[in-house]
Amino acid sequence: MLDRNELKERIKQLKEEKNAVIVAHNYQNDEVQEIADVIGDSLALSRYCANNDKDVIVFCGVHFMAESAKILSPSKTVLLAEIDAGCPMADMITADALREAKKKYPGAVVVCYVNSSAEVKAESDICCTSSNAVEVVKSIPEKDILFVPDKNLGSYVAEKVPEKNIILWEGYCITHHRISVEQVREIKKIHPDALVLVHPECRKEVCEEADFVGSTKQIIDFAEKSEHSKFIIGTEMGVLYKLKRDNPDKTFYLLSQGLICPNMKKTTLESVYNALKEMKYEIKLDENIRLKAKKALDRMIRIG
Structure with missing residues (x-):
């Protein structure tokens, strides 16, 4: 069994051998975000993959995200690091x-x-x-x-x-939907000087209690640019890695301890290592479906 440092070194070697890029969603485990070439939301990662010269994409996320990468990069080998990582929604x-x-x-x-x-x-x-x-x-x-x-x-x-x-x-x-308005009000009492930032996947009444509603990237950008120093974060806990890393002078509280996506946490360093070593698990799509799906994505991309 390889230890953590050995795994990181082997991943680095394999990545070079295979001409691969490792991309990780903001909700991934810290150790996975640490070894990724780029961290972001699902579509931004897919667009990044489409615009680089790597032959292999190792996607650290869930199934639909790796599919989106394949839709936009049909000639590349797209690997989902953890095949059991799905999305209930x-x-x-x-x-x-x-x-x-x-x-x-x-x-x-x-x-x-x-x-x-x-x-x-x-x-x-x-x-x-x-x-x-x-x-x-x-x-x-x-x-x-x-x-x-x-x-x-x-x-x-x-x-x-x-x-x-x-x-x-x-x-x-299922992760964002479980947040209740009572939880928001309770944590605001505990940290009255903190701004509440939540994802629009939360319930309507939760969004109404927030100081800012936005996507994961918009939450990250808001916290970075804001003059405030304390924030209550109402999205999956994985985002705290980037928030804390990029804003060491600011304080972040997780709105609820239930803000964990079990599927996002399935990917580990071992998952990434095995994916590269054995070239698994490759995402393949029916070409007719891929082209139709790409039309829907392209229409969105043209809007901006």
């Missing part, structure tokens, strides 16, 4: 179920949160991220929007774009 919608919903709302434009499978993206008109969901919906001429699969993000967008009729899917992130 992404599993709350299937392509078949979406096709049925489209029959029910034939005039609605399907806006698909990137936290979904390639098959679901392929059945959608346009994708969005938590950063640009409002802009994407505003850009659509039609009034009726079928927003899938996150009802909390969809509800947040509906408040920002009241001129649209947004039909919500009954999906949610």
